[in-house]
Amino acid sequence: MKRVESNNQTATMVSTSMPGDAECRGFFDHAPDILLTVREDGTIREINLSVVDLLGYSREELIGSSVWRLLHRDDLKRVRRMLAEIFQRETPYSEIECRKIHKNGKSRWMRTRIRYLRNGPGEEPLLNIVSRDFTERRRAESALRDSEVQLRRLLESTGAAIVALDLDGRCTFANPSAADLLGYRDPSQMVGSSMSQHLPVNGTGSRHGENRGRIYEPLDSGCGVCLDDGHFLRAGGESFPVEYRSYPIFHDETIVGLSVTFFDITERLSIQQQLVYLAKHDHLTGLPNRTLFMDRLEAGVARAKRRESILALLYIDLDRFKPVNDQYGHHAGDRLLQSVTKRFRLAVREMDTVARIGGDEFAIILEDISEAEDATVVSKKLNDLIAPPFYLESGEKLSIGMSVGYALYPNHGDCESLLRHADSAMYQAKKKKCCELG
Structure with missing residues (x-):
């Protein structure tokens, strides 16, 4: 059944x-x-x-x-x-x-x-x-379409961009919002022109013809098309992202054209991208946060496994950082972390990942290193870069250090095992340094 x-x-x-x-x-x-x-x-x-x-x-x-x-x-x-x-x-x-x-x-x-x-x-x-x-519903829709004067006033006052197209894809109506978004001074300039000139040659809007874009599908199917990740072209050829709805226009139960409503979503996409960035980056240093760090570590280990290459994970904890916050305040501590970040970036390649895990803890992923000794070389370089004093805006000179431990793939296993080994090695290094200092 x-x-x-x-x-x-x-x-x-x-x-x-x-x-x-x-x-x-x-x-x-x-x-x-x-x-x-x-x-x-x-x-x-x-x-x-x-x-x-x-x-x-x-x-x-x-x-x-x-x-x-x-x-x-x-x-x-x-x-x-x-x-x-x-x-x-x-x-x-x-x-x-x-x-x-x-x-x-x-x-x-x-x-x-x-x-x-x-x-x-x-x-x-x-x-x-x-x-x-749904005959009665269609009759009501037809009656609404027949109220052309009232409808035009509504369309011309709305913020949504709206165009009407005939069966050949030529514009029969455009409201001011549509003309503005597509690069025309007046809606009348669009009437009689083909909507195809505003569709990319490839992708969601192929040019109207043998391979018609999705915007024209309702002419054949009788059903609406909704797309939230399309692109249109302005009169000057500039591409911009749009969300659009394309619906068939009926007259006496026959499809006579299309009604297309669209919105420029450039600002929306920018905000979405900013939100995604903020969700995966540390707001203070701009470095990847723990979430993005874990994503990159898993991806890096997967690549190393496929390529049979070596990956190193460095765990870093700053020494003598807490007294800076206590003595000079969190603003000074924030500026110090930003300066430390700049120096860390000097020690690695562009392909490597430097991440702030939290507080004064950092992690670095080194991919495609040739031998284990490379991790030791980078660790020494990091220490050398941290050793010179830092200066606050007030002119105060600060000297801090760092404790670093590292683990290697495939020597120390998968992601979780790498994290444990690197963290343990870092604390052993910190403990040894404390013992040496008395």
Whole structure:
């Protein structure tokens, strides 16, 4: 038994035969939508009683007859092609809007959802179809579109960029926001021009023609297209990121063009990028924080494993940093950390990662080193760079040091093992230094 969901309505569809359970049968027969099962040749195998109310036929009139008799002649070719493709490609789920003919000859618009069903090898393929009447809604939409004067006033006052296109993709209407975003002084300059000149040649908006962009899909499908990561071109050729919605425009139940609403999302993307950066970087030093450090360590170990190369992880703890905060305040401590960061960066390559783990603790990832001794060389270089005094804005001279320990991949295992070994080595170095100082 196959379950099909349609706008919060759940109907039990027949797969090979209708079960004898009276409750299931009653649910099937009295569902508010037309539920039917169709063979590959278009023969109706099963249909529920909603067809009586919605299309005026009895079940007996339709079972065993062709489903094509129910379709409006202007939609017949399109629906036939779609169902043939579903059977050929075994497409699991599809949607279409089309007209079905009432027994009295009047057409009713139906939003139809189709599921391909095949229980197993050798079994007859079937289509389970749910059709919902939305004729009244379409009539209301048509009435709204006919209020052209009122609609134009609304469109011209909105901040959203809106254009209307004909079947050839040429602009028939543009509001001031659209003209401004696309680089025109006045909306009238856009009327009659092709929207294709504002679509990138490749990607989400290929030029209108043999390979039409997604923005034109509703002309064929009758369904809207929404894209939140597209790009348009201004009149001068400059590309900018957009979010757009493209919907078909109907007149007397026929598609006559497109309505495209779009927004420049440059600022939004910039804010998103800033938020991503802030989430993965230390706000004081600009270094990767613990989250980004762990991501890079895992990626680095994976690369080292593939390349059979050596990776070194250095763990660093600053010596005599706490007295700086205590004596000169946190502002001085912050400036000192920023200065330390600059010196650390001088000791490593651009491909290496210097991260602030927290407080006065840092970590460095060295990838593709030739031998273990390279980690010792970098450690010494770091010590040499830290040794010269630092100067506060007040002119005070500060001298700090550092304790460093390192671990190697593959010698010391995976990420967690590397972290433990490097941390332990760092504390051993700090402990040894304390003993030497008395």
